[in-house]
Amino acid sequence: xxxxxxxxxxxxxxxxxxxxxxxxxxxxxxxxxxxxxxxxxxxxxxxxxxxxxxxxxxxxxxxxxxxxxxxxxxxxxxxxxxxxxxxxxxxxxxxxxxxxxxxxxxxxxxxxxxxxxxxxxxxxxxxxxxxxxxxxxxxxxxxxxxxxxxxxxxxxxxxxxxxxxxxxxxxxxxxx
Numbered sequence: 001x002x003x004x005x006x007x008x009x010x011x012x013x014x015x016x017x018x019x020x021x022x023x024x025x026x027x028x029x030x031x032x033x034x035x036x037x038x039x040x041x042x043x044x045x046x047x048x049x050x051x052x053x054x055x056x057x058x059x060x061x062x063x064x065x066x067x068x069x070x071x072x073x074x075x076x077x078x079x080x081x082x083x084x085x086x087x088x089x090x091x092x093x094x095x096x097x098x099x100x101x102x103x104x105x106x107x108x109x110x111x112x113x114x115x116x117x118x119x120x121x122x123x124x125x126x127x128x129x130x131x132x133x134x135x136x137x138x139x140x141x142x143x144x145x146x147x148x149x150x151x152x153x154x155x156x157x158x159x160x161x162x163x164x165x166x167x168x169x170x171x172x173x174x175x176x
Contacts, residue, residue, distance in 0.1 A: 002126035003168055006142060007152035013129035014100050016157060020127065020165045021098070024172065028053050028127075030098035030119075031083065035068060045069025048105070050083055053098050066105055073105045080109035094124075095172065101129035107137045120144045125171050 003020075005013045014032075021028060032053050035046045039059065044067035051057050062082070066075035097119050106112050119126055120141065130141055132151070142149055150164050 001167075001171055002120055002128070002144070002147045003164060003171070004128050004130045004142060004147050004149045005152055005164065006130045006132050006149045008132050011152045011154055012157040013152055016152060016161055016164060017098070017100055017127055017129055019161050020168055021096075023161075023165050024169060026095040026168075026172070027093070028096050028098040029094040030096075030100075030126075032098065032100045033065065033103075041067065044074065045072075048073075050079070053100075073103075075105040075108040077108045080106065080112040084109060084111040084115045095175065096168075097124050097126045099126060099128035101131065102138065102141055103131040104133055104135055104138065107135065113137055116141065117144070120146055125168070125175070127168065 005016055007013050030053060032051045033048055034051065034057070035048050036059060037046050039047050041047065046068050047059065048065050048068055049057070049059050049063050050065045051063065063079065064076065065079045065083075066073055068074070099116065099119070102116060106116065117140070126147075128141075130149075131138060141147070148167065150160060150167075152160055
């Protein structure tokens with residue numbers, strides 16, 4: 001079973017995942033996305049980048065997946081398409097696939113969405129932060145037969161850490 005942390009903006013999805021991975025000392029491959037508010041552009045808004053987990057973060061045109069201004073995303077399909085190719089070939093020797101986060105921008109790239117769904121169909125455990133938005137793709141991810149959703153809120157996020165950690169620990173038994 002894969003682990004999906006589902007919630008709205010600023011509820012602590014990424015923080016919860018980071019705490020679980022640190023507690024269990026798991027090595028990951030996959031991706032992390034981050035809105036870089038320090039790099040605000042008056043015309044386009046906040047740039048959003050996709051990164052490999054566990055390596056120094058660098059912001060370039062090659063990994064800028066788009067911009068968001070006034071909660072209106074403007075994704076760059078070409079960057080998603082390029083990353084989808086890389087995403088298909090996860091390195092062996094990692095404990096888990098990290099997808100932080102799966103949101104509405106990804107739907108600009110059918111290939112990237114296929115890679116996410118393929119990982120959810122696979123045997124390598126996945127832990128993912130998933131936006132709590134009503135879109136066909138996000139609904140498909142959240143209802144995937146191989147996934148368990150943990151719904152996070154500001155009120156329950158601290159208690160949820162232990163529950164998710166124990167769930168992931170059970171999923172990892174015999175894999176390491």
